[in-house]
Amino acid sequence: xxxxxxxxxxxxxxxxxxxxxxxxxxxxxxxxxxxxxxxxxxxxxxxxxxxxxxxxxxxxxxxxxxxxxxxxxxxxxxxxxxxxxxxxxxxxxxxxxxxxxxxxxxxxxxxxxxxxxxxxxxxxxxxxxxxxxxxxxxxxxxxxxxxxxxxxxxxxxxxxxxxxxxxxxxxxxxxxxxxxxxxxxxxxxxxxxxxxxxxxxxxxxxxxxxxxxxxxxxxxxxxxxxxxxxxxxxxxxxxxxxxxxxxxxxxxxxxxxxxxxxxxxxxxxxxxxxxxxxxxxxxxxxxxxxxxxxxxxxxxxxxxxxxxxxxxxxxxxxxxxxxxxxxxxxxxxx
Numbered sequence: 001x002x003x004x005x006x007x008x009x010x011x012x013x014x015x016x017x018x019x020x021x022x023x024x025x026x027x028x029x030x031x032x033x034x035x036x037x038x039x040x041x042x043x044x045x046x047x048x049x050x051x052x053x054x055x056x057x058x059x060x061x062x063x064x065x066x067x068x069x070x071x072x073x074x075x076x077x078x079x080x081x082x083x084x085x086x087x088x089x090x091x092x093x094x095x096x097x098x099x100x101x102x103x104x105x106x107x108x109x110x111x112x113x114x115x116x117x118x119x120x121x122x123x124x125x126x127x128x129x130x131x132x133x134x135x136x137x138x139x140x141x142x143x144x145x146x147x148x149x150x151x152x153x154x155x156x157x158x159x160x161x162x163x164x165x166x167x168x169x170x171x172x173x174x175x176x177x178x179x180x181x182x183x184x185x186x187x188x189x190x191x192x193x194x195x196x197x198x199x200x201x202x203x204x205x206x207x208x209x210x211x212x213x214x215x216x217x218x219x220x221x222x223x224x225x226x227x228x229x230x231x232x233x234x235x236x237x238x239x240x241x242x243x244x245x246x247x248x249x250x251x252x253x254x255x256x257x258x259x260x261x262x263x264x265x266x267x268x269x270x271x272x273x274x275x276x277x278x279x280x281x282x283x284x285x286x287x288x289x290x291x292x293x294x295x296x297x298x299x300x301x302x303x304x305x306x307x308x309x310x311x312x313x314x315x316x317x318x319x320x321x322x323x324x325x326x327x328x329x330x331x332x333x334x
Contacts (some may be wrong), residue, residue: 027311028307028310028311029310030303030306030307030310030325030329031076031329032075032076032077032078032325032326032329032330033076033077033078034078034310034314034315034316034317035077035078035316035317035318035319035322035323035325035326036077036078036079036080036081036121036123036276036316036317036318036319036322037068037072037077037079037080037081037318037319037320037322037323038080038081038083038278038318038319038320038322039060039065039068039069039080039081039082039083040057040058040059040060040083040084040085041059041060041061041062041065041082041083041084041085041104041105041108042059042060042061042085042104043084043085043086043087043090043104044087045059045061046061047061048060048061048064051211053210053211053281053285054211054281054284054285054288054320055285055288055289055292056288056320057284057320059085062107062108062111065082065108065111065112066111066112066114066115068080068323069112069115069116069120070115070116071323072120072322072323072326073116073119073120075322075323075326075327075330076326076329076330077120077322077323077326078120078121078316079120079121079122079123079168079169079316080112080120080121080122080123081123081124081125081171081318082105082108082109082112082122082123082124082125083105083125083130084097084098084103084104084105084106084108084125084130084131085104085130086103086104086130086131090103090131091131091132091133092131092132092133093132093133093134093139093140094128094132094139094154095128095129095130095131095132095139095154096131097131098127098128098130098131098154098158099154099157099158099161100161101161101164101165103131103161105124105125105130105162105165106161106162106164106165107165109122109124109162109165109166109167110165110166113165113166113167118168121168121169122166122167122168122169123167123168123169123170123171123198124162124167124169124170124171125171125173126155126158126159126162126170126171126172126173126174126183127158127172127173127174128151128154128155128158128174129174136224137151137173137174137175137176137224137227138150138151138154138174138176138227139151139154145226146176146226146227148176148177148178148227149178151174151176152176152178152179152182153182155172155174155176155179155182155183155186156182156183156185156186157186158170159172159183159186159187159195160186160187160189160190160192163187163190163192163195164190164192167195168195168196169195169196169197169198169250169251170183170187170195170196170197170198171197171198171199171200171253172197172199172200173200173203173255174200174227175200175203175224175227175228175229176227177243178247180197180199180243180244180247180248180249181246181247181248183197184197184247184248196250196251197248197249197250197251198249198250198251198252198253198276199244199249199251199252199253200253200255201237201240201241201244201249201252201253201254201267202229202237202240202241202252202253202254202255202260202263202267203228203229203253203255204228204229204230204231204255204256204259204260205224205225205228205229205230205231206228206231206256206259206280206282207282208256208259208280208281208282208283209256209280209281209282210281210282210285211281211282211284211285231259231260234262234263234266237254237263237266237267238266238267238270241267241270241271245271245273249273250273250274251273251274251275251276251316252267252271252273252274252275252276253275253276253277253278253318254267254275254276254277254278254314255277255278255280256278256279256280256282256283257277257278257279257280257283257309257314257317258279258283258305258308258309261308261309261312262312264277264309264312264313264314265312265313267313268312268313268314269313274315274316275313275314275315275316276314276315276316276317276318277309277312277314277316277317277318278317278318278319279305279306279309279317279318279319279320279321281320283305284319284320284321287301287302287305299328302321302325303325306319306321306325
């Protein structure tokens with residue numbers, strides 16, 4: 001008893017006294033179904049190639065990608081987002097490998113579809129950056145600038161070949177003006193009305209993409225600041241959101257996740273469609289690097305970051321830890 005009698009009358013700590021009590025009153029819960037696994041498949045390799053900047057992540061062969069998809073499905077993960085890595089000699093200014101029906105991404109979609117059918121949501125990155133010899137997300141004009149409208153024509157072709165390959169969801173990620181509407185029209189034109197669009201609505205020009213460039217063998221020269229969003233801006237994201245919804249987006253995404261939780265929360269409060277967030281390569285790499293040095297507890301940090309993204313409003317989280325976390329969540333539930 002202190003000198004103020006029964007003060008304080010409100011004691012929030014009462015609900016934190018045991019693990020079981022904390023679990024019971026938890027406001028945010030992670031579930032395997034919240035998670036989507038991004039995966040890279042590389043053309044012309046016979047063994048998986050480790051990504052040095054992302055310990056534990058590889059560029060898959062076609063066979064190991066099928067196994068990764070099956071493992072994700074077994075763990076309870078909802079989806080897999082596929083990124084293709086073509087052979088360097090197949091890159092060109094127009095990114096034609098990205099619209100080749102036999103290009104690596106289209107082949108990978110068919111492989112995964114044959115492995116898991118409709119039990120796992122198969123998603124595809126709809127962008128040219130992996131396939132262009134200059135590494136930009138679109139085709140360039142005579143002055144070396146990304147030509148928005150010429151790029152949209154290429155995105156329409158990409159959407160159609162990915163849909164023909166059997167994808168469930170396309171993810172136009174290049175941040176071209178009008179990309180969602182053009183992709184929707186392209187899909188509907190060939191009778192693929194059931195293919196959904198996950199719009200990369202707020203995709204910021206971020207320093208945290210570095211390890212991803214290694215993962216996709218990027219040929220990028222310069223930067224993407226003329227089409228990806230300025231990290232200083234929030235209202236701009238809300239404008240992009242309104243445009244994407246008007247153009248027919250079925251789901252919307254904020255990328256990166258961790259540095260933009262305020263944007264994620266604002267988006268989630270403003271829409272009645274599912275909201276995703278992408279915990280990107282740099283976020284992954286920071287945790288893995290610090291954990292390797294013994295500076296943080298790896299598992300606790302992983303779950304804390306994912307819980308924060310979920311708490312901010314993401315219903316779906318793309319994370320390279322998806323399968324591992326789903327397995328641990330399932331094990332903890334017995």
